[in-house]
Amino acid sequence: MGSTSAPIMTQDKQTSSKPSIILGLESSCDETAAALVRRHSDGSVEVLSERIASQDDKHAAFGGVVPEIAARAHVERMDGLVKEVMSEANIGWKDIGGVATTSGPGLIGGVLVGLMTGKGISLAHDIPFMAVNHLEGHALSPRLTGQIIFPYLLLLVSGGHCQFLMVKNLGEYERLGSTIDDAPGEAFDKTAKLMGLGFPGGPAVERWAKDGNENAVELPRPLLNRKDTLDMSFAGLKTAVRRAIELEPLSDTRKADISASFQLAVADILSKRTSQAMSLFKERVDASNLQFVIAGGVAANKTIRARLESVAEDAGFNFAVPPMKWCTDNAAMIALVGLEKFEREAFDDLDVSARARWPLDSDAASQKPAYGGGRRGAKA
Template sequence: MTSSLRILGIETSCDETAAAVVLRHADGRGEIVSDVVLSQLEEHSAFGGVVPEIAARAHVEALDGLVTEALTRAGVSLQEIDAVAATAGPGLIGGLLVGLMTGKAIAMAAGKPLYAVNHLEGHALTARLTDGLAFPYLMLLVSGGHTQLVLIKGVGDYERWGTTIDDALGEAFDKTAKLLGLPYPGGPAVEKAARSGDPERFDLPRPLVGEARLDFSFSGLKTAVRQAATAIQPLTEQDIADICASFQRAISRTLKDRIGRGLARFRERYPEENKPALVVAGGVAANQVLRATLQELCSAHGFSFIAPPIRLCTDNAAMIAWAGLERMAAGLPDDPMAVAPRSRWPLDAEAAARIGSGKRGAKA
């Protein structure tokens, strides 16, 4: 590639409406020119979770304005961008329809190519935007909808080593918070309560620890939290803090085993890599206890620990734009009119389904 590329990104897979303009310089460096995110937290907080219909309506109301704002902040017109990238899945189907159809309309009106991006690929490639990371590397994706350990070999070339067989880690945080009467979103609320808690008070299970496979499971841990809380009702503030601290401790010890085995497997696969990297992405990556666990683990195994800025770990359009740029620079084809939104879309799309499948595709 001999010239720079500029792309408009659109993200509407869940409860953030986002638009961004990102530049890929001729030498491969990325630059976020504008990045606009509108959170729907207030709309959903009363329900203790995301309501798909409310989310879709909010995307419809906000997206056009956010696209205009992203272009204005970047100081460019539609004719000055080289392509459009929009999230096509996985996610809530209503939101995906809004974003992808808007992306198609803009691309057709401006005569630009459209790249339909897998939301997980956006997370997978963000470290190349922020840190210029070279392939291959490992990614731990921990969010409300996904918990996966993925080998990132190249653009469009991914190998999933582990996935949750039930609840995602972010979902486990949210459900634990709701059970204990803490506000939504659950991750920050549990982390805050845990700061004054005793992590040794409750001996909670560490699902799948010791197994050779690299999958995750959090449903049993969530059940154990409910049983512990029920046994000591009515709960005091200290009880809640102790349960949260014990919950985080169990998660930390689980990740230490699961990810430790993944790092060892990477070493076996790529013994020539002098300083390999583990990238962590997703909203749960903001949890400082879990970050510290992963940093210590990487140090022990001789890995670099890379966590993009928090605003780029959660849902955003800059990562979608960058994934589109990576695909564009790699010469991967775009066929926008043939693309439909997909509520399920595993990153390693060719792999067999781990947890069933149906008309919507593999769940994981």
């Protein structure tokens, strides 16, 4: 059974009289975000206030996120966002039970900004600190709406990640399959950059695909001939897109056709592997209420969502996806994980380090890494 971290240390904080209102901070990539969440007596979660400061305009000229620019932007915006969410919710520091911050994985400069801000708040106001795995934020984000119970099957699909996970409980995850190279969101961004469609690439490709013929360009579905694995590959698909772009002049019609054909290829890969993951989940989990969740930025793609919803319906799974605003990076999901940890008094000491890599299932990442490795640990 995998877990998100080493055993959690318990801080010497007075929590019995503290309310269940948690401040969450997110800064792992190019979105600076802060949010306040509260648990009601009936178990429901309320997002009291939230703010997200986008950096799209700062990175657009480069066609991708520049880590140094992102880190500086986080420094400029984080303190102001905290003040804004507290003002909007009419909340003072005495009302906050704890602070939760993304501590990895992500761009290390950005992660450090949120992490140090959270530590400072914890120290200054003597409230518990919770270090949150960004991926766990995505994994639990559907629980913001109160409709998901453990266990469930999760497809976490974004710009940096693509994996199937059995979500058993807070901190309890088992990886069933993963990309062995690139993530779909990164492939979307690269496709958009190669054709000059704009940034961020995912929404741009989706817009162009609406006017294209999804069968116009023949593209591969890597690894789908393998029946003995749930792993996926998107690097070869990116290469095929580049070759298609170079094959003939890029008219608007050609851009739309390539976009639509690429989007269909990704949807085909995810749909096939999802069907297999559902069969495995049924074998491994004794659950009368079968639930399938997709989370992460690519979950915002309407075409992919519709395909996966159809697969879930055919397999007898209830389908769930966070609202659009909680599919991409946000602080409400980080605050939610913090809230769940707070309620278990699972606090972290202030010497916790920022992590560029932090797999949800550490056992699987160590014993059977999907790709990468090195002195910083398993990459996936």
